[in-house]
Amino acid sequence: MVKKLVCLSVAICLVQAVYANRSGVAAGAESISVKRLEPLHIEQGAAYAALGEISQKAHVAIGVEAIQPNEEPTIIIEFPGGTVADLLNAFIAQAPDYEWEENNGAIHVFRKNARVSLVDVQMHYPGASRKTRHEIWNDLAKRPEISTWLNSAHCTRQEYFQSREFKDNNDPISIAAGDRTLKQLLDEVAIKSGDNYWAVLQAPPSRGSCHIAIILW
Numbered sequence: 001m002v003k004k005l006v007c008l009s010v011a012i013c014l015v016q017a018v019y020a021n022r023s024g025v026a027a028g029a030e031s032i033s034v035k036r037l038e039p040l041h042i043e044q045g046a047a048y049a050a051l052g053e054i055s056q057k058a059h060v061a062i063g064v065e066a067i068q069p070n071e072e073p074t075i076i077i078e079f080p081g082g083t084v085a086d087l088l089n090a091f092i093a094q095a096p097d098y099e100w101e102e103n104n105g106a107i108h109v110f111r112k113n114a115r116v117s118l119v120d121v122q123m124h125y126p127g128a129s130r131k132t133r134h135e136i137w138n139d140l141a142k143r144p145e146i147s148t149w150l151n152s153a154h155c156t157r158q159e160y161f162q163s164r165e166f167k168d169n170n171d172p173i174s175i176a177a178g179d180r181t182l183k184q185l186l187d188e189v190a191i192k193s194g195d196n197y198w199a200v201l202q203a204p205p206s207r208g209s210c211h212i213a214i215i216l217w
Contacts, residue, residue, distance in 0.1 A: 050075035061106040064199040119183040127177030155210035
């Protein structure tokens with residue numbers, strides 16, 4: 001009987017460990033999706049812009065990847081208060097082709113069946129010693145792994161600036177050298193800088209040519 005109870009306890013622990021890994025929340029770490037928020041008003045003409053506003057107002061790290069649709073939905077949310085998860089679900093209700101998940105201190109939002117594989121490119125990052133977000137963003141052009149992906153996808157980088165990028169929270173930060181995906185690097189920069197938002201957006205296929213924007217707001 002004791003042996004059966006021990007086996008049952010081990011099985012339960014294994015199931016719990018698998019569930020924790022799937023949710024992306026490290027053991028002992030507090031989930032940011034349960035953070036409580038006051039009432040908020042969100043209004044933007046595109047999904048990625050609404051997520052940027054959510055990140056700013058909720059003070060949580062959000063990363064977005066999407067092959068953009070031909071027409072972006074206008075997002076207007078009158079949030080009565082609740083958790084970060086509640087706010088994200090309110091966003092999903094207006095942009096149902098998007099999904100979200102929590103991973104290691106950041107929220108990742110992506111379009112169903114329209115993800116950008118560039119964010120999963122593994123690179124050997126040389127590290128950054130007291131560099132600003134702008135400098136780290138500029139250095140991405142020097143990463144051969146990113147250049148290889150762009151060339152193989154016949155894609156070019158194309159970012160449009162609105163004069164407010166890199167204005168706030170642009171104090172120098174340091175990133176340790178090591179292997180990581182582009183997504184993991186952008187998460188780390190967003191969290192350490194306190195700016196909290198990044199996006200990798202690919203132009204709709206209907207435009208004929210492939211353009212990608214890597215955004216660190």
